[in-house]
Amino acid sequence: MSAVPHSALVLASGSPRRLELLQQVGIEPARLLATAVDETPERSEHPRSLAKRLSRAKALAAHAALAARGESGGTFVLGADTVVSLGRQVVPKAEIAEDAITNLRILSGRSHRVFTGVCVVTPGGKARQRLVETRIRFKRLSRDEIERYVDSGEWQGKAGGYAIQGLAGGFVVRLVGSYSNVVGLPLYETLSLLTGEGFVMPRPGAAPAA
Numbered sequence: 001m002s003a004v005p006h007s008a009l010v011l012a013s014g015s016p017r018r019l020e021l022l023q024q025v026g027i028e029p030a031r032l033l034a035t036a037v038d039e040t041p042e043r044s045e046h047p048r049s050l051a052k053r054l055s056r057a058k059a060l061a062a063h064a065a066l067a068a069r070g071e072s073g074g075t076f077v078l079g080a081d082t083v084v085s086l087g088r089q090v091v092p093k094a095e096i097a098e099d100a101i102t103n104l105r106i107l108s109g110r111s112h113r114v115f116t117g118v119c120v121v122t123p124g125g126k127a128r129q130r131l132v133e134t135r136i137r138f139k140r141l142s143r144d145e146i147e148r149y150v151d152s153g154e155w156q157g158k159a160g161g162y163a164i165q166g167l168a169g170g171f172v173v174r175l176v177g178s179y180s181n182v183v184g185l186p187l188y189e190t191l192s193l194l195t196g197e198g199f200v201m202p203r204p205g206a207a208p209a210a
């Protein structure tokens with residue numbers, strides 16, 4: 001049987017979660033290319049617009065970097081950005097313990113949304129996007145629970161200051177939508193975006209396309 005060669009993909013991300021999620025569905029990126037996109041929201045920018053704008057900026061920055069080296073031919077580039085929001089407010093990434101405490105107090109006992117923007121740049125240079133939303137309700141968190149969580153360090157560098165795939169999974173009363181979207185890459189939507197643009201999925205066990 002003649003096998004159609006599968007497509008090559010560059011993951012425009014430094015997030016180990018995004019790499020693991022792609023690998024989970026059988027895609028081994030040909031390379032990882034983290035970008036240095038400024039993630040500051042614009043004035044009164046809605047969280048969903050922020051996630052969409054940043055995912056596009058990451059994918060296009062990686063595509064431009066590859067093109068500058070003459071390496072963009074034949075490759076799909078994938079960028080993503082995850083934003084936690086409470087109403088119109090962005091619940092920022094936690095960098096220090098105080099940020100994580102503030103965020104968890106805000107999220108305690110309430111419903112919030114997680115948006116992930118996904119952007120694919122095709123080998124022909126077209127940028128295609130999706131925006132995926134997940135709704136989550138956290139239990140009420142006691143001061144002790146917040147302190148113990150902050151001691152774990154799991155919040156570091158995570159949108160909203162928590163990681164659902166770790167201890168914070170125990171805070172979730174209700175989740176509506178895609179779980180992988182919260183961890184950083186909505187798998188169903190990402191695969192349908194890629195295959196809709198002509199990406200050929202590898203067969204299980206195949207070596208990554210160059």
Ligand SMILES: Cc1cn([C@H]2C[C@H](O)[C@@H](COP(=O)(O)OP(=O)(O)OP(=O)(O)O)O2)c(=O)[nH]c1=O
Nearest residue numbers: 013014015081082158159162163164182183184
């Ligand atoms: C809410 C939540 C976010 N996150 C992570 C996913 C993302 O890695 C991060 C959000 O920050 P992003 O800016 O989306 O991504 P990043 O800076 O980690 O990586 P890159 O820009 O290079 O792709 O938070 C979790 O791992 N679990 C969660 O429950």
